[in-house]
Amino acid sequence: MPDSSLTPKNYLGVPVERPKVAFFELSSCEGCQLQILNNESSLLAFLDLIEIVRFREAMSGGGDDYEIALVEGSVTRPDEVERLKLIRAQARLLVALGSCACFGGVNQLKNRFPLDWVKREVYGEHPIETAPARPLADFVAVDLKIYGCPIKKEEVERIVTDLVIGKEIVYPDYPVCMECKANGNLCLFELGEPCLGPVTRAGCDAWCPNSRAGCWGCRGPATEANLAQMLAIMDERGFSRETVIDRLECFGGFASQVAALRAAGGHR
Ligand code: SF4
Ligand code: SF4
Numbered sequence: 612m613p614d615s616s617l618t619p620k621n622y623l624g625v626p627v628e629r630p631k632v633a634f635f636e637l638s639s640c641e642g643c644q645l646q647i648l649n650n651e652s653s654l655l656a657f658l659d660l661i662e663i664v665r666f667r668e669a670m671s672g673g674g675d676d677y678e679i680a681l682v683e684g685s686v687t688r689p690d691e692v693e694r695l696k697l698i699r700a701q702a703r704l705l706v707a708l709g710s711c712a713c714f715g716g717v718n719q720l721k722n723r724f725p726l727d728w729v730k731r732e733v734y735g736e737h738p739i740e741t742a743p744a745r746p747l748a749d750f751v752a753v754d755l756k757i758y759g760c761p762i763k764k765e766e767v768e769r770i771v772t773d774l775v776i777g778k779e780i781v782y783p784d785y786p787v788c789m790e791c792k793a794n795g796n797l798c799l800f801e802l803g804e805p806c807l808g809p810v811t812r813a814g815c816d817a818w819c820p821n822s823r824a825g826c827w828g829c830r831g832p833a834t835e836a837n838l839a840q841m842l843a844i845m846d847e848r849g850f851s852r853e854t855v856i857d858r859l860e861c862f863g864g865f866a867s868q869v870a871a872l873r874a875a876g877g878h879r
């Protein structure tokens with residue numbers, strides 16, 4: 612009988628080194644981590660590829676000898692800055708997992724309001740120390756970003772697999788519309804709904820339009836996104852500039868474009 616501990620692990624028949632991976636959450640809903648656990652059809656093969664040493668949603672305890680750290684959530688408290696720096700010091704590769712980690716995500720909506728007002732309205736008699744929500748890259752070097760709110764579990768598995776086998780990570784550089792049309796969807800504009808698909812980075816397989824819901828841009832801008840044309844389409848279809856801005860700023864990925872729009876148009 613061969614000693615099974617000496618048998619190399621493999622993925623789809625290819626022997627691979629199994630990197631030690633840890634998952635962390637800062638200010639977040641933990642929905643991105645949940646997505647990974649939800650991927651029952653390929654979860655076991657995925658776990659064969661990596662060695663998970665820390666994953667609060669899936670196991671108790673956890674080690675600190677990881678090589679790859681997948682960090683979910685935005686930074687909103689001073690203790691999170693310290694925690695993030697410790698993770699960075701340990702990890703060979705730090706991955707921002709989801710829109711909160713990449714852009715600030717839905718958490719950054721609070722940055723539009725005075726912080727004292729946010730503390731009073733949200734926490735009332737039980738104030739906590741909280742600061743404007745910011746992405747990981749504002750504090751530490753981020754090696755890789757995995758976009759989406761939540762992330763698309765199939766995309767995470769593809770990216771981690773590529774990392775492990777040493778393949779170049781390639782993101783789609785086209786917008787969500789490409790995936791939407793490939794799926795044969797009726798365009799939501801024809802149904803009178805706004806949609807940010809023309810300017811948003813693909814990779815979600817047009818998740819929202821597939822269910823007849825317009826895109827809110829959770830994955831941030833596509834390469835060479837033509838925002839001027841997006842605005843022209845919205846104008847032509849009768850959607851106000853504030854409707855467009857509300858969508859663009861929902862997840863934080865279009866922050867620079869929104870700032871330019873406000874500067875140009877005097878919007879609030
Ligand atoms: S990106 Fe979305 S799903 Fe992921 S942690 Fe943030 S709010 Fe939750
Ligand atoms: S529904 Fe949205 S993503 Fe689909 S084709 Fe129309 S604008 Fe593009």
Ligand code: SF4
Binds near residue numbers: 760818
């Ligand atoms: S369609 Fe837009 S909002 Fe929906 S998951 Fe894809 S990028 Fe995010």
